[in-house]
Amino acid sequence: MLFFILKRVAMGVGLVLLVLTLIFSALQLVPGDPAVLLLSTGDGGAPSPEAVEKLREQLGLNQPLLTQYLSFLSGVFTGDLGESFRTSQPVLEAIGARLPRTLMLVVFATVLSIVIGVAMGALAARRGGWVDTLVTALSSIGVALPVFVFGAVLILLFSITLKWFPAGGYVDPSKDLLGSLASLTLPAIALAVGFAAQIARMTRSAVLEVQTQDWVRTAKSIGLAPLTVFRRHVLRNSLTPVVTVVGIGFGTLLGSTVLVERVFNYPGLSSLLVDGVTTRDYPVVQGVVIVIALLFIAINIVVDIIYGILDPRVRRA
Amino acid sequence: MPISQHLGRNESRQAHRWIGAIAFGAASILVLAGCGGSGDSGDAGSGSQTLTFGLSAEPATPITGMQQGGAVNQLLTMVHRGLMTYDESGAVTPGLAESVDTTDPTSYVFTLRPDLTFHDDTPLTAENVKNSLDYYRDPANGSQLAAGLKDITDISTDGDTVTITLAQPNTAFLQYLALPFAAIVPDASLNADTPNWVGAGPFEMTDLEEGIGLTVEKSDNYYDADDVALDSIEVKFYPDGEARTNALLSGDVDMIEYVPWENFQRVSDAGLTVDAQQGPFQYVQFNVTDGPFADPKVRQAVAYALNRENAVLAAFQSNGAPLNGIVIPEDDPAYDPAAAELWSYDPDKAKELLAEAGYPDGFSATLLSTSQYTFLQDNALSVQEDLRAIGIDVTLDAPDWSTRVSKGNAGEYDIAVSGDAGVVTDPSYLLSWVVDSRNFNVGWGYSNDTLRGLIEEGLRSSDDDAKRDIYAQVAELWAEDVPFASINTREQAYAYNDRVSGFETLPGFLVFYSSLNLAHASVE
Numbered sequence: 150m151l152f153f154i155l156k157r158v159a160m161g162v163g164l165v166l167l168v169l170t171l172i173f174s175a176l177q178l179v180p181g182d183p184a185v186l187l188l189s190t191g192d193g194g195a196p197s198p199e200a201v202e203k204l205r206e207q208l209g210l211n212q213p214l215l216t217q218y219l220s221f222l223s224g225v226f227t228g229d230l231g232e233s234f235r236t237s238q239p240v241l242e243a244i245g246a247r248l249p250r251t252l253m254l255v256v257f258a259t260v261l262s263i264v265i266g267v268a269m270g271a272l273a274a275r276r277g278g279w280v281d282t283l284v285t286a287l288s289s290i291g292v293a294l295p296v297f298v299f300g301a302v303l304i305l306l307f308s309i310t311l312k313w314f315p316a317g318g319y320v321d322p323s324k325d326l327l328g329s330l331a332s333l334t335l336p337a338i339a340l341a342v343g344f345a346a347q348i349a350r351m352t353r354s355a356v357l358e359v360q361t362q363d364w365v366r367t368a369k370s371i372g373l374a375p376l377t378v379f380r381r382h383v384l385r386n387s388l389t390p391v392v393t394v395v396g397i398g399f400g401t402l403l404g405s406t407v408l409v410e411r412v413f414n415y416p417g418l419s420s421l422l423v424d425g426v427t428t429r430d431y432p433v434v435q436g437v438v439i440v441i442a443l444l445f446i447a448i449n450i451v452v453d454i455i456y457g458i459l460d461p462r463v464r465r466a
Numbered sequence: 467m468p469i470s471q472h473l474g475r476n477e478s479r480q481a482h483r484w485i486g487a488i489a490f491g492a493a494s495i496l497v498l499a500g501c502g503g504s505g506d507s508g509d510a511g512s513g514s515q516t517l518t519f520g521l522s523a524e525p526a527t528p529i530t531g532m533q534q535g536g537a538v539n540q541l542l543t544m545v546h547r548g549l550m551t552y553d554e555s556g557a558v559t560p561g562l563a564e565s566v567d568t569t570d571p572t573s574y575v576f577t578l579r580p581d582l583t584f585h586d587d588t589p590l591t592a593e594n595v596k597n598s599l600d601y602y603r604d605p606a607n608g609s610q611l612a613a614g615l616k617d618i619t620d621i622s623t624d625g626d627t628v629t630i631t632l633a634q635p636n637t638a639f640l641q642y643l644a645l646p647f648a649a650i651v652p653d654a655s656l657n658a659d660t661p662n663w664v665g666a667g668p669f670e671m672t673d674l675e676e677g678i679g680l681t682v683e684k685s686d687n688y689y690d691a692d693d694v695a696l697d698s699i700e701v702k703f704y705p706d707g708e709a710r711t712n713a714l715l716s717g718d719v720d721m722i723e724y725v726p727w728e729n730f731q732r733v734s735d736a737g738l739t740v741d742a743q744q745g746p747f748q749y750v751q752f753n754v755t756d757g758p759f760a761d762p763k764v765r766q767a768v769a770y771a772l773n774r775e776n777a778v779l780a781a782f783q784s785n786g787a788p789l790n791g792i793v794i795p796e797d798d799p800a801y802d803p804a805a806a807e808l809w810s811y812d813p814d815k816a817k818e819l820l821a822e823a824g825y826p827d828g829f830s831a832t833l834l835s836t837s838q839y840t841f842l843q844d845n846a847l848s849v850q851e852d853l854r855a856i857g858i859d860v861t862l863d864a865p866d867w868s869t870r871v872s873k874g875n876a877g878e879y880d881i882a883v884s885g886d887a888g889v890v891t892d893p894s895y896l897l898s899w900v901v902d903s904r905n906f907n908v909g910w911g912y913s914n915d916t917l918r919g920l921i922e923e924g925l926r927s928s929d930d931d932a933k934r935d936i937y938a939q940v941a942e943l944w945a946e947d948v949p950f951a952s953i954n955t956r957e958q959a960y961a962y963n964d965r966v967s968g969f970e971t972l973p974g975f976l977v978f979y980s981s982l983n984l985a986h987a988s989v990e
Contacts, residue, residue, distance in 0.1 A: 180865075180872045187526055188533065188534060195907055195908070196610060197608070199612070200609065200610055203606075236524070236526060237661065238676045243677070301708070308712060308716035315718050316718050317712065318718060412708070413709065414713070416677035420705075427868065
């Protein structure tokens with residue numbers, strides 16, 4: 150067992166090294182010099198060669214590529230991801246500030262999706278008829294609607310017309326909990342809509358399938374109230390596939406935050422990554438990619454180990 | 467067998483109650499949050515004036531003496547002042563200097579205002595002035611003022627006076643001293659590593675939240691503090707134009723800069739002020755190292771082929787103006803409206819010129835632009851259409867800005883569409899385009915010694931009529947040789963709600979420095 154865990158961890162470390170090398174090389178291959186870019190803003194002329202050289206020196210870009218690569222590697226293993234080219238903020242600090250914000254958004258959206266999705270799906274399956282048609286139509290729209298379009302509509306309606314919620318931005322929950330919830334609401338709804346539609350569909354078909362099972366017929370025949378039968382025997386058994394979807398959907402939601410954070414001007418991890426790519430802020434891009442990769446690799450290792458503990462056959466594989 | 471079969475009736479009901487409770491709780495919190503958290507613009511009690519300001523980017527850390535673009539310049543105008551500054555209408559006026567005496571056009575004596583102090587409470591002395599300017603004029607420091615201050619031969623101090631001697635007269639000299647990145651700073655900031663925040667301007671940077679915003683507060687050390695009405699400005703970063711506009715419309719912020727052109731109408735329809743100026747200009751630049759565009763006749767053909775009205779409509783929803791020549795700012799002695807009318811939209815003439823140049827059937831070319839800035843891409847599409855109409859088969863290359871810059875710096879294009887503005891209003895800003903500086907925003911490989919000579923002569927000429935004559939010649943040569951073919955000028959706008967008063971944008975290229983006027987603004 151111990152050998153199995155060690156093997157998995159060693160593979161994980163190898164994978165991390167591979168990711169590090171890949172991201173470092175990829176950034177070198179993308180056209181655009183960070184120093185030139187920091188001084189080439191479009192309006193107001195172009196930088197002098199001396200200015201660029203000075204900045205390259207300051208950012209350590211004038212060092213040989215191998216030196217840069219090695220110092221990057223040693224930095225990662227000593228927990229130092231460097232500083233942002235643009236803002237001089239330590240990358241680890243930036244990630245530390247922004248990762249919780251994005252997770253907060255994703256968790257909020259997940260909760261919303263589950264509550265809305267399960268309720269709508271169960272309702273559609275139970276009531277049938279026009280309710281079913283309406284829910285099915287709505288969930289088709291929900292799945293198809295681009296998140297930025299829906300976000301724009303939400304802002305137009307709830308921020309600009311009704312002025313109920315701010316049009317974007319971030320409020321620190323430790324300073325102002327209500328304000329923080331208010332600023333999270335619209336982006337979370339925008340993020341949740343597609344996912345909620347998926348869950349609604351899933352719930353609906355699962356409920357319809359479970360309803361025809363033997364034990365449901367038995368429960369009905371012994372005279373239990375229909376609502377009790379539905380709650381105790383139908384809905385609970387229908388939620389198993391839904392749980393699977395939620396697990397997979399979390400990753401998808403994380404991807405969708407790229408658009409949502411842009412539309413709602415939300416300073417999360419995704420906007421950090423996007424801005425990092427557009428400005429060729431190497432340390433930032435490297436840092437964010439590493440953190441995301443580590444997260445996924447760690448989760449996979451843990452899952453593998455748990456499987457290994459649960460099922461001896463996996464260990465021998 | 468399903469797990470739920472093992473659960474007793476009670477657990478099941480409990481679970482259900484939980485779901486209900488969570489749903490109810492979530493719903494009520496949302497309603498509460500909505501009511502409590504509606505976008506109040508910071509009213510910090512009575513008598514305290516706070517302006518919330520939407521900035522168009524998350525600014526880079528300011529590096530002393532470097533030109534880092536619009537967003538950083540906005541902040542520099544809040545925290546810094548130079549020897550000179552721009553007054554509310556855009557005229558150069560003494561800033562930290564109380565007066566400027568010029569006995570002859572190569573010698574300037576600046577007398578500093580009494581008791582000048584930096585935000586960190588250290589005194590601002592004539593020595594600081596000399597050190598800052600010496601740092602800026604040394605190209606080795608990577609300062610982007612080196613070119614503008616190259617004529618300085620000596621800076622000497624005596625008490626509270628600073629005397630600057632120039633090698634030759636320079637009509638743009640005082641304008642360079644007024645730039646946001648030409649401020650007088652403490653000696654400790656004169657390096658590339660210290661963030662350039664400490665200044666002697668009207669506001670002091672007190673709080674920076676990476677990725678979110680920053681706060682500047684009124685500085686009592688500012689020489690004109692009595693006239694500054696705002697107690698603080700809360701700057702929030704909105705890289706996305708749509709998000710920035712929404713923030714203004716919903717009341718999250720009082721004021722935004724860089725209003726997207728497609729939103730001018732929307733903002734003014736909502737009863738807010740759109741305060742715009744015709745600012746930067748867009749143009750076609752040519753790679754003249756080989757191929758058809760090495761021939762001035764072909765460049766002229768392009769200049770006559772452009773349907774500029776159409777480009778203004780397509781790229782700026784009419785919030786711009788066609789430009790048929792070069793921009794010489796109205797308050798400059800060299801100003802002559804004829805300079806902006808060098809070509810016209812005349813496709814037939816364009817075809818004739820192409821035929822004369824030996825391309826009666828046209829040719830193919832690549833057009834470099836960027837998809838990151840929609841207005842540049844829209845201008846490029848308009849140009850592509852116009853050139854196809856005269857037989858030049860143009861393929862559009864529109865990568866992200868970063869790639870656009872590196873391709874431009876390497877000359878990997880036949881023609882490109884750019885937007886730019888003079889860093890100062892003196893028409894000598896045109897120099898960059900005629901000295902083969904091999905930059906992303908000027909014609910690759912283009913140099914013209916005659917034009918260069920004329921522009922430099924204009925810079926030395928303290929006689930207004932002489933300067934006007936010089937620029938008449940510049941315009942004439944420009945029309946024939948076409949270092950760039952202009953397309954249009956665009957309006958740059960600030961927009962604000964009715965809480966804001968006393969703010970106005972600066973004219974022309976200076977529009978990017980309009981935040982200087984926040985020192986004169988107030989909010990209710």
